[in-house]
Amino acid sequence: MSPVLLGADALGWVGTWMMAPSAPDSVEPRAGQFILENETVRQIVHLSIGGAAVKLRFSNTFGAVPLQLRSVFVAPRVSGDGIEPSAGRTVSFAGQSQVTIAPGATVSSDVVDMPVTSDSDLAVTFFVPQKLEVPAIHYTALQTSYVAKGDQSTARTLDGPRKITLDLILTGVEVATRTSPGAIVALGSSTTDGAHSTPNANHRWTDYLAARLRATRGDNAYSVLNAGISGNRVLRDGRGAWGPIFGQSAVARFSRDVLAQPGLRYVFLFEGGNDIRTPASTGEAISAKQLIMGFQLLARTAHENHVKIILGTITAFEGTNGDHDDSEWEETQRTVNQWIRTTHDIDGFADFDAAVRNPLRPARLLPEYDSGDHLHPNDAGYKAMADSIDLTLFEESSRRH
Numbered sequence: 001m002s003p004v005l006l007g008a009d010a011l012g013w014v015g016t017w018m019m020a021p022s023a024p025d026s027v028e029p030r031a032g033q034f035i036l037e038n039e040t041v042r043q044i045v046h047l048s049i050g051g052a053a054v055k056l057r058f059s060n061t062f063g064a065v066p067l068q069l070r071s072v073f074v075a076p077r078v079s080g081d082g083i084e085p086s087a088g089r090t091v092s093f094a095g096q097s098q099v100t101i102a103p104g105a106t107v108s109s110d111v112v113d114m115p116v117t118s119d120s121d122l123a124v125t126f127f128v129p130q131k132l133e134v135p136a137i138h139y140t141a142l143q144t145s146y147v148a149k150g151d152q153s154t155a156r157t158l159d160g161p162r163k164i165t166l167d168l169i170l171t172g173v174e175v176a177t178r179t180s181p182g183a184i185v186a187l188g189s190s191t192t193d194g195a196h197s198t199p200n201a202n203h204r205w206t207d208y209l210a211a212r213l214r215a216t217r218g219d220n221a222y223s224v225l226n227a228g229i230s231g232n233r234v235l236r237d238g239r240g241a242w243g244p245i246f247g248q249s250a251v252a253r254f255s256r257d258v259l260a261q262p263g264l265r266y267v268f269l270f271e272g273g274n275d276i277r278t279p280a281s282t283g284e285a286i287s288a289k290q291l292i293m294g295f296q297l298l299a300r301t302a303h304e305n306h307v308k309i310i311l312g313t314i315t316a317f318e319g320t321n322g323d324h325d326d327s328e329w330e331e332t333q334r335t336v337n338q339w340i341r342t343t344h345d346i347d348g349f350a351d352f353d354a355a356v357r358n359p360l361r362p363a364r365l366l367p368e369y370d371s372g373d374h375l376h377p378n379d380a381g382y383k384a385m386a387d388s389i390d391l392t393l394f395e396e397s398s399r400r401h
Helices: 003-010 205-220 250-259 288-304 327-342 352-356 379-387
Strands: 012-018 039-046 054-059 067-079 098-101 106-108 121-128 145-149 162-164 170-177 183-188 223-228 264-270 308-312 348-350 361-365
Touching: 012 183, 039 170, 054 067, 054 098, 054 121, 098 106, 121 170, 183 205, 183 250, 205 223, 205 379, 250 264, 250 288, 264 288, 288 308, 288 327, 352 379
Parallel strands: 012 223, 183 223, 183 264, 264 308, 308 348
Antiparallel strands: 012 170, 039 121, 039 145, 054 106, 054 170, 067 098, 067 121, 145 162
């Protein structure tokens, strides 16, 4: 057995990449991308921190039948679908080369004796022999991955690959580290998911935050894990035909997507805009008081699990719905943001609203930060959000008093 494997248990395991899963939904225009049969998936993931060894997590979150995976292989990504097989490793599960995942379950691989570096791309390749509607999907991947016919897991480049823009089945990568103090999990909706940022560029606000932490703390940086789901809400699950895509509420998925992450130290909660903009006609409109109570519940849950919680103020959204904006939505946003800025129920906040709003018209995004839909920032806006975060929040003495 290698020295790394012998000592791996003495190292700390910290998540370096994750995706928050949603259920399959046939209304999605890319539905064909999550139907697999006798196919190899090569999932490309970007690592927040490095480590001496890795473990992988695969999930059958919303599946109704057992999920079979074979020929799992992990290697550094060279470019496109290309890998360097000699630098890769075969992945096992309890010593076996294949695994069957029960409906609703998640499995972790054995320790993979392969050092990885921070801010790098990893290719995780696996073979799905059965015909399958993928049971764990992240729709706003903003990363091109690949699918090809047959078992090609160790191929340097795939034969006849098709590109996909979803994350499938792989829900986490963790690393063995002696230096990183732990993980920050960003829980949110589309603006945390990085909607409208440049694909394949890692320009979400969470990516920019991770870069700042690495630049200032080197190997001692926290990892930043993105648990955003576009369309997500704090208090209610997704509704209507697109409901499965928008995911379970932040309250409902908190244990799975936050508390279960290896090395968790902080949750950074930036959500609530979709709750506020739910039309009254749906019967699901919420008040500022209800949303604040949801935040308080998540704060208590975090603290009960010895996790600190940081909140981001809700960013401007005027003009998002054209002539259908409701003046009460802005009032709710202001009330909730004032609570975030002043409450002692949380351990700190980042004023994202102030960072990207138009000072001449505070209900709107600053034009140079607006992606064009008046809701989601562009790359510059996401960077401004990350730059507004006080990094001393992520210190043991940072809790409000």
